[in-house]
Amino acid sequence: MPQQLTLRVRPRLAAVAVLLLLAFVAATARTATAATPLTVAQAVATQNNSVQTVRGYIVGEPVATSTVNRSGFTDDLAVALADTAGETSTSKMVYVQLTTQWRSTWGLRTHPANLGKQVDVTGTLTAYFSHAGLKSPSAISAVGSTPNPTTTTTSPTSTTSTTTSPSPTGTATGPYDSTYYAPAIGKTGSALRASLHSIIRNQTVLTYDQVWEALKDTDQDPNNPNNVIEIYSGRSIARSDNGGGVDQWNREHVWAKSHGDFGTANGPGTDVHHLRPEDVTVNSTRGNLDFDNGGSPVAQCTGCLSDADSFQPRDAVKGDVARMILYMAIRYEGDDGWPNLEPDESVGNGTAPYIGKLSVLKAWSAGDPPDAFEKRRNQVIYDTWQHNRNPFVDHPEWVGAIWP
Template sequence: MKRIVYSFLLSLTFLHVLAQAPPNYYNGTATLTGAALKTALKTIITNGHQDHGYNGLWTGYQTTDRDYFYENDGTVLDIYSENASGADPYNFTITSGQCGSYNSEGDCYNREHIVPQSLFNSASPMVADIHFIRPTDGKVNGMRSNFPFGKVGSASYTSLNGSKLGTSISAGYSGTVFEPVDAFKGDVARMIFYFVTRYETQLSGFTSGNMLGSSSFPGLQTWELNQLLAWNALDPVSPAEISRNNASYAYQGNRNPYIDNPAFVNQVWGTPVVDTQAPTAATNVAATNPTSNSVSLSWTAGTDNIGVSGYEIYVNGVLYSTVTGTTATVSGLNPSSPYTFYIIVKDAAGNSSLQSNTATATTLAGPAGGGSCGTENFENTPAASSGYATQTWTNNSITWTATDSRTDQTINGKAITVRNGNLTSTAVSGGIQTLTVTAQLKFAGSDGSLNVEINGVQVGTIPYNATTPTTTTISNINVSGNVIIKLVNPVTGNRVAIDDLSWTCLTSLATSETAKDKSAFTIYPNPVKNHELFVKGENLSKISKAEIYDLSGKLLQNISNPFKNSNKISLQGISKGVYIIKTDMTSAKFIVE
């Protein structure tokens, strides 16, 4: 647990005295509410504001953001790495820990604009306003990018202190959001309240970033305002915030009124609705269209007094993902396996519905290899943005990270455009035999090629040009087990859009396939000749059913008592290719020539 020294406890009362603003600082606000109060506070906190420039923040942090409240060791108090209830994963020294370059958490800290500077074109004095710019871990700052703050359902990234990036389940917004840990949610809310107050007359000229409003009042989009009001109530002003406000006033000459007087929040924007009512359960859950590795789900929506924020999908009793619609495809399943599915409805306050009805399905028999392992169509990428940053998203249980990339270009629908970076997957099971992808040069530049790496080894290249999208397949990659797919743009300055990425499993064909028990049989010859499949083995006459599938899991033939009178099956009408025969005892793969 954190060490809070005795001297700090003794000085806590004194600290609250220091938290008081100078006499008469908030004169004229006593009878005001709503927009009028917000405008009065804007005038007060604009007066005296001294702009020390962007580089001046490093000096300001020496007094504003030191940890004398948790470890009490004077290291940087970083809201993206601080563990408020245990040991920190790492710490930064105030002067020597500045970024610099970084690759991992703990490398260095930089200057995090809680309201992204891309929204106001990095203009002054906003770009250097210490009241909403915190020293934070460079890696986590980069992952947060310019996404708004909200409540995450399905996380695509989680920092070492538990901050998350992922799909929003905040009521009214379904894009990508960043969620700090509970101990600093109020801090974030009050910094954003400060920003939309201090700069209320300039908001109409800023980009919204799916968070800011276009008018001085209320100054925020409705969904973001509601979420921040809830966080403000959840996480009241802390001694660390009070100390930071005082130090920021000494450094910059103005204050955050919502730290000095927390009641200002509700006096300006109203009291947040406390939601304790659970949503109704989803109904009519149905599992359909099974393949060898996926099942489609649909259900009737639940309802909520304020609003449903998402639906949790449970597979065999384990949380699989959270979605915002009423349909989903569960992928990554095992072939020939039974599964159960149910839905839990969630609202933005975290209330959960009762469990829905349970649906069941059994996946089809699947190939040991050679079938489609996965696809990525880039439709889950973050909201369209022309800024270059690290983009992260999850689709089909695979998390993708694209560095130095933008999300506003298209090929076949949404695409990811990589400049001086790469596109990388998390580990994918099933191995890889071939990979197909479409690429196109955007804007100025020269024709070139992307490098394709599997587990860090280059296996081929993907050409691109500016005229038309080019689709390329790399064959004979032949890497088994778990693989990490990486597409690298090696040409500095070329901006290359990537779309419709797919790959096949690794095929390992043999002349026969024999299981280890007496229920097994051997196909001969393999490849099959003259469209007649012969088998040999024990207990063949006891096999009651045989099914022939293609590698997509489509059932082609269903034969009762296939070996009652002979040891062969006719494959007339089946074209050349690789297939699976599944019986009530075992299964095997074969080739038709």
């Protein structure tokens, strides 16, 4: 009897031992995977839209596909990581998008001392600035630090996208690519620019009076259809409270109408792709200033800065401003009786048909991608008012394809 009992128990013990061994192996594998971030070299080679943690040193601020500032930082919208703190080759870097919740802690303009720090960043491995990138980060922490809400957090509002990043050469990815943008798909550089100009110049031209009604529609407050949202201040104000009085809203030319001296005549002066509601006082402060970073706080416009030669809007609309300016440069090429508008690197353009700074505008566009409000606005303009689109709202990667 004892011998039979022993025979029954041993197989059960063996089975339990096997299960424990398998569980241990699986747990060990999971722990090893979780504890081993990718190197930057691995991240550069693994741009497959997967969510990964990457470890590297902060080596600068990316401002273009192959340009990284290592001093004189212009904004808090992105950082570049490398496997060594002294790396200068952009081909060995991964560009990290800093969405709103990370900018005040990790942005180099605000915290230049972050340069050289080793960090772990969790995000989506996909192109950024038409370069190997890590987007929509859900966690950032200094290596060796104790996690705290300031330095490392899993963002409760962040979402992970597995959508393939649009190609900088114009690969079809959008709903209008097989129709409206069909002639532009597959092109880049000057060919893409010329094609987009031919497409978007076909529009219904509004009068300056019609702009009032258009803006009441295009800039409607999504939480209150009786109001509009002012672009720089972000204030929600009654759509009927328009005019020239203090605390009313009026028609702001984002591309200042004196830059090219086109005024309010039908055409660039009435193109609602760059006309927005704004508080009368804030509109006056902006005047015809070029766009750049820095300055002193602007009254009635939280987050806005201004100095003698430039204006900086609040973070939430920096990309909107950039894409409006770049739309104007593509739409008005000097071949239809209007000035040839161009962005440049100056902040003293006067009445010349230029506006700056291009490098800053590109960084703003990359750091503040189109949101639901901007996309709806583009659609309403297309469907109801001008029947043309801002291509940089539909394809923000085309900014780098035209202005590398």
